[in-house]
Amino acid sequence: MTLASYIFGIASALVAFLLVVEMLRRRRIRERHAVWWLIGTIFALIISIFPDLLTIASRLVGITLPINLVFFLSIGIVVLVCLQHAAELTQVEAHTRSLTERVVLQDLRIAELERRLPPEAEEWIAD
Amino acid sequence: MRTGLDSTLIVMPAFNESEVIADVIAEVRRVLPGVACLVVDDGSSDDTTARARRAGAKVATLPYNLGVGGAMRVGFKYAIENGFSNVVQLDSDGQHDPSFVPVLVSKLASADLVIGARFAGEGEYTVRGLRKLAMAFLAKTLSATAKTRLTDTTSGFKAAGPRAVALFAEHFPAEYLGDTIEALVIAARSGCVIVQEPVGMRERQGGTPSHNPVKSALYLGRALIALSFALVRPPHSLQEGAVA
Numbered sequence: 001m002t003l004a005s006y007i008f009g010i011a012s013a014l015v016a017f018l019l020v021v022e023m024l025r026r027r028r029i030r031e032r033h034a035v036w037w038l039i040g041t042i043f044a045l046i047i048s049i050f051p052d053l054l055t056i057a058s059r060l061v062g063i064t065l066p067i068n069l070v071f072f073l074s075i076g077i078v079v080l081v082c083l084q085h086a087a088e089l090t091q092v093e094a095h096t097r098s099l100t101e102r103v104v105l106q107d108l109r110i111a112e113l114e115r116r117l118p119p120e121a122e123e124w125i126a127d
Numbered sequence: 128m129r130t131g132l133d134s135t136l137i138v139m140p141a142f143n144e145s146e147v148i149a150d151v152i153a154e155v156r157r158v159l160p161g162v163a164c165l166v167v168d169d170g171s172s173d174d175t176t177a178r179a180r181r182a183g184a185k186v187a188t189l190p191y192n193l194g195v196g197g198a199m200r201v202g203f204k205y206a207i208e209n210g211f212s213n214v215v216q217l218d219s220d221g222q223h224d225p226s227f228v229p230v231l232v233s234k235l236a237s238a239d240l241v242i243g244a245r246f247a248g249e250g251e252y253t254v255r256g257l258r259k260l261a262m263a264f265l266a267k268t269l270s271a272t273a274k275t276r277l278t279d280t281t282s283g284f285k286a287a288g289p290r291a292v293a294l295f296a297e298h299f300p301a302e303y304l305g306d307t308i309e310a311l312v313i314a315a316r317s318g319c320v321i322v323q324e325p326v327g328m329r330e331r332q333g334g335t336p337s338h339n340p341v342k343s344a345l346y347l348g349r350a351l352i353a354l355s356f357a358l359v360r361p362p363h364s365l366q367e368g369a370v371a
Contacts, residue, residue: 025359031302031352098190 009048017041040077135232136211137164138202140195141219145173151221152182158225165205166219167198196301203296215286223284227326231286239291239319242277243284243326261347265308268354273315277323281307284326290365291319298363304350309357316362
């Protein structure tokens with residue numbers, strides 16, 4: 001590994017990490033959605049600074065090519081994020097549905113209340 | 128601008144508290160007659176709403192669970208729409224003693240946010256181990272942020288004055304632990320004056336408190352993360368002119 005590629009690796013990891021932190025800071029992303037990205041970028045940062053760790057870790061789990069461990073972990077994190085998004089989306093849909101139900105029921109109640117108003121209240125009723 | 132208890136709204140976030148909610152409301156009405164009180168049912172799956180209504184409280188029922196922060200936002204917005212100057216957060220599990228509300232509200236004369244602190248010599252409330260460590264660290268850091276001595280930063284028993292109510296209606300955090308740690312940071316960095324007042328704290332009247340080392344460690348980690356994000360975020364501006 002040349003010095004240039006070593007520095008390039010660290011810089012890339014640092015940019016990714018700082019991007020996530022900055023998005024959190026500006027409330028562009030909620031903590032709960034950022035957890036996996038934070039874990040991933042911190043890992044990337046550690047491994048870019050100490051590449052030997054990757055070799056040691058690969059040997060521990062019996063992977064011949066260290067780069068394959070990187071791919072495995074990266075894919076793992078992406079899969080976890082996708083799963084989390086699917087779960088959150090399901091919840092958001094459920095929330096939207098319950099909000100819709102509530103709005104419809106309120107509409108009915110308001111219409112019923114308006115129906116019972118005296119005739120002179122006609123002017124307040126919006127169509 | 129009215130001040131004091133007659134312009135104070137007590138907001139009680141409640142999640143599955145049907146066992147105790149009626150007793151707690153009854154006590155609030157006995158100890159603080161005539162003080163307005165809004166129960167925010169945070170999407171309970173039991174009959175919390177019905178029991179709170181029967182006990183004579185006004186109840187806002189959320190269609191699904193938003194967490195304490197989300198429930199409190201509703202309370203702050205209701206307070207603004209209905210002309211209340213102050214909001215007092217009171218847990219609906221009976222841990223907070225309503226007889227301390229008047230003293231918290233009286234302190235709002237010279238502060239924007241008053242925290243009812245549990246270890247300041249009143250009552251019997253103890254924590255141990257990691258959780259204690261976490262609370263001590265949080266207290267130190269938040270005291271520095273708020274430029275005042277705070278000993279109990281995770282207390283939910285808080286009174287907010289007009290400036291804090293205006294701020295919180297827009298920016299009260301709905302994240303986990305946001306209603307305690309991040310709320311204090313937001314208030315302090317927006318220029319709110321924060322003070323604490325010793326209160327006695329009681330054991331829960333119903334349900335089960337959670338205390339085990341794994342949970343405490345998790346709590347510590349999450350608290351630290353919440354704190355660090357709160358501290359690096361840009362502060363909100365406080366609308367001046369809302370001062371009572």
